[in-house]
Amino acid sequence: PLVDERYDYLFKLLVVGDSAVGKTSLLQQFCFERFSLDQKSTIGVEFYTKTIAIADQVVKCQCWDTAGQERYRSVTPSFYRGALGVVIVYDSTFVKSFENVQFWLNQIQQYCPSAKLLLLSNKTDLPDLRAVPLDVAQTYAEEQNLAFVEASAKDLTSVTSAFTTLTSLILADK
Numbered sequence: 001p002l003v004d005e006r007y008d009y010l011f012k013l014l015v016v017g018d019s020a021v022g023k024t025s026l027l028q029q030f031c032f033e034r035f036s037l038d039q040k041s042t043i044g045v046e047f048y049t050k051t052i053a054i055a056d057q058v059v060k061c062q063c064w065d066t067a068g069q070e071r072y073r074s075v076t077p078s079f080y081r082g083a084l085g086v087v088i089v090y091d092s093t094f095v096k097s098f099e100n101v102q103f104w105l106n107q108i109q110q111y112c113p114s115a116k117l118l119l120l121s122n123k124t125d126l127p128d129l130r131a132v133p134l135d136v137a138q139t140y141a142e143e144q145n146l147a148f149v150e151a152s153a154k155d156l157t158s159v160t161s162a163f164t165t166l167t168s169l170i171l172a173d174k
């Protein structure tokens with residue numbers, strides 16, 4: 001019913017990062033509360049929406065997925081246009097994906113420089129496989145002025161908390 005569609009703000013949010021770090025999985029957990037181990041690499045959907053309440057504000061989050069273009073580093077400027085918040089994801093079990101965070105940060109600085117940013121260390125449900133030390137990631141995040149969270153796409157609480165943190169940063173400027 002229409003009454004459920006009421007919101008105070010509509011925010012365009014992006015999830016970026018290397019292929020297979022868990023971007024689509026994080027979005028599916030946040031927007032549909034589900035996780036799949038055989039996540040299809042490309043599903044062709046541009047964005048999902050999720051409406052959340054923060055304090056007394058209702059925010060409709062329009063969350064854009066790269067739909068696979070990140071493999072070829074060919075994410076277009078239109079993907080970034082108008083984004084108010086970006087989750088930059090790396091896989092805590094795969095060093096290369098952390099090293100490539102700088103590439104994604106450069107893209108953001110070029111195409112949506114005023115967006116609020118959150119660095120997300122994903123797959124923390126696999127602590128024995130951790131390859132990126134927590135202190136290294138935290139130090140990098142501080143240097144680059146990024147909010148930082150650890151999460152697992154398997155865990156709704158951590159995922160909701162991450163997106164709520166990013167949304168709160170945007171709301172704080174409104």
Ligand code: GDP
Pocket residue numbers: 017018019020021022023024025026036037038039040041122123124125126151152153154
């Ligand atoms: P994308 O290419 O960045 O969109 O990554 P996907 O969401 O397609 O995930 C790639 C693979 O990693 C899939 O097999 C997922 O099931 C798996 N995956 C994603 N997030 C997590 C996580 O937090 N923990 C674990 N154990 N696996 C994950």
Ligand code: MG
Pocket residue numbers: 023024025040041042065067068
């Ligand atoms: Mg994907």
